[in-house]
């Protein structure tokens with residue numbers, strides 16, 4: 001009260017004594033406190049004023065499961081065009097909330113990150129020794145997940161990735177030598193398996209100091225099959241019991257659970273345990289050693305789960321992987337644009353002329369056009385169909401919509417990257433759109449929403465922890481290809497970039513062949 005009196009004392013009001021002023025000021029202060037509290041209350045009011053539209057084609061029990069078609073990304077993009085930035089699908093007993101507006105997605109996944117960083121239950125990852133709760137990608141965000149994610153973020157941080165740049169560049173060099181040799185021998189080449197070998201080697205080299213010489217190497221075939229099977233088991237087809245509970249009875253009686261358990265216990269886990277142990281004693285830096293050196297005390301199972309997740313680049317569905325699918329799209333698109341290829345090669349040549357060697361990732365800013373092409377290629381053909389789903393931990397009120405507790409919240413990647421409010425003339429492949437945003441994808445993804453380049457790496461607390469590794473790998477392969485080759489159509493025509501193959505989590509190009517023709521004017 002004394003303080004209050006001190007405050008009003010200097011106010012000179014000729015007609016009132018300060019004791020008379022006191023009640024007036026008190027009432028005014030109370031009114032303004034009440035008003036501002038009411039305004040705050042109004043702005044946070046838990047009222048759903050807008051209904052999330054539901055597309056029409058839903059059936060009893062299964063809901064929209066049968067309506068998504070062969071390319072769910074395209075079907076959902078069409079529904080967004082008709083119904084707006086947020087739509088609700090019924091997938092058996094689950095609700096899926098699909099979002100194609102990055103600003104709204106940012107509000108949901110980043111601003112409300114504490115409530116939206118859970119993952120839906122996954123039958124395989126969370127049962128039969130699936131290790132889901134022990135790693136990062138499928139675990140719920142509890143204290144153990146925080147430690148594991150911190151460990152993954154630490155060993156995959158840009159400063160750690162720098163250590164691996166020489167390996168990554170060597171793998172890229174070998175990749176392009178294989179492309180050229182296969183083209184010379186066979187006339188053209190299907191790049192998918194060789195891209196998978198490249199990504200696998202980058203991961204196994206950086207994680208376990210281990211690499212494979214060729215796609216025929218029996219150990220490469222074994223690991224490739226382990227990650228392929230794991231990802232197939234994690235995919236929606238093997239997760240039907242979570243959508244349609246009756247399927248769990250079928251799984252039980254037809255031995256599907258036993259088959260998965262057997263695979264984990266007898267095939268996958270012993271192999272992973274062995275390479276994790278070998279990595280601890282291998283020469284040179286690797287991620288397993290970095291965990292120990294960084295003071296992260298992980299159990300053998302946790303190391304194994306992380307090792308498996310760190311292999312996510314290879315894991316994502318059916319033997320292909322996020323990084324190699326990204327490169328497969330890039331090569332297919334570039335084959336359609338010889339003029340863009342020439343500009344890219346000229347920019348790399350200019351660097352080689354003044355430095356006497358090929359650029360590495362740290363020098364990327366000297367190649368603004370190349371960086372823009374890599375970003376535009378990921379925008380034009382996103383790697384995953386729907387990223388990885390998050391779930392709402394409680395009822396969520398955003399922009400007048402209510403997202404019910406337990407719903408899966410999903411970014412509609414294709415639709416988001418073709419959103420005309422964000423990208424002008426989105427259907428045009430136009431690298432120039434990124435010339436004024438060439439910062440690393442890692443910093444764009446973790447920066448302000450207005451400055452994001454694309455949304456392929458997901459959101460908030462669950463954002464991909466390996467962006468730096470992925471973009472270093474993409475960069476290395478890209479500069480190797482276009483410093484040494486031109487990519488030309490095979491005799492049966494250009495790669496089909498209008499269609500796509502839904503590989504569960506990823507959207508891959510239809511298998512194609514191209515020619516990697518050695519440039520006669522190459523400076524390398």
Ligand code: HEM
Nearest residue numbers: 136137310312313322323387388457458459462464466470
């Ligand atoms: C172009 C390449 C890649 C793309 C497009 C990609 C994309 C994604 C996306 C969309 C997510 C989910 C983010 C979210 O939930 O919002 C994710 C998570 C994750 N990614 Fe990647 N990824 C790539 C490469 C990699 C690589 C090379 C690794 C490992 C070495 C990796 C490891 C992980 C892990 C461990 C998670 C789970 C994070 C968590 O749940 O907290 N990714 N990635």
